[in-house]
Amino acid sequence: MGREGWIRRLGPWVGIGTSPAALMTGGGVGRGLRGGELVVALVAGTALLAALAVTQGVLGQRTRRSLGALTAGPLGELGSRRSASVVMLAMMLGWFGVNVGVAGVATARLLGVSDVAGVALFAVLMLAVAWRGLGALSWSALAAGVATAAIAAYGLHLAFADHPVTLSGGRAGEEPIGLAAAVALVVGYGAAFSLRTPDFTSDLARPRQVLWCALAGLAAPLLAFALAGAALHAATGTWDLADVLRDLGSAEGAYLFVAVGFTGSVLTNIWSGALSLSDAAPAVPHRAAMVLVAAAGAAIAAGGFADLMLPWLTVMALAAPGLVAVCLVHVARNASPVSGYRRAGLYAWAAGFLCGIVLHVAGSALALPAAAVVPALAYWAFGPRGQRNLVDANAGG
8 A cells, every 4th residue: 555545544533633622622722821832732732642643553553453452452352342342432422422412503503404403414424424434434534624624724714814813912821721731631632532543544554654644634733723723712712713703704604614523523433433332242233333323422412411421521531541551561562362351451551540530630730641651550560471462363352
């Protein structure tokens, strides 16, 4: 595979990098920081997030494994099915509900139908795209990402027509936060995606193709959108471009931006959620799992539970870095797989997750780093030593 090899898997990465939520993340950081410190936080956070995503993506590429099969190494096959796959399924259902709740309402406004009908229509459309396979999903997400960037550029042009573009003046830094907290906010935005990148890299030919996906699909657009969101907040007092467009008299543009902007994220929610469900319940085929994920997520969205899901998803995001860490240590050591539970991996992951939650509740910016470092150190100290290469041990893991 040449350039086409990585471009055909670029869509899922672009879907995260160009989401309207990326603008909001930058705006949230811009509310707490300004000037050079703001830029440093966004660059550092984006770099760390991309590094996490590349690390996990390369593990998937080298072992030819999706996330469920990859976590079976440090957690054990049964342990992975009953813990990591269930956690990932919960994440994807929650994110699907949140994303479709927002995009579905925007679709309803565009078509002049009820909110429930808009949610159902958007969910069915996304399911139809995912149904055609990973190739169709990726290309559709890429097209939606390009369209979102174009709409965002148009909206920002209108927004800044009467406002100066600045990262140090206006409303920038009006509610100060620490640099570490700001970096953690950016990493937390894509932590769940960084964990599941093997779902989209396991069939790539070379590690550098994963790197190109991360740089071109995630890092570059995310940094651009985050900086734009910070500047938008500094100029207008809000980082929600849809609100700005609506206030400028372009309601249709606002709804289109939201509906198209969440397309890539929702498609990956369906795909990874279905993989997790099939891994947790092997009797459920992948396509049946996609239907179940879409139906359950749409019910969450239509029921108006999206706002209730956000605190849950914030906590769930703390589970992602620890899983990346134990997977990395396991593959680095070429440790042998087991069919049941691997207690060292499960305990190491749980310890990091618990540390992250405690620090998060305490308001510490160290929650996300601790959720990654503690499992890595614990599994390195108490995990198995290398015996044989995972690539040659697919049957057992």
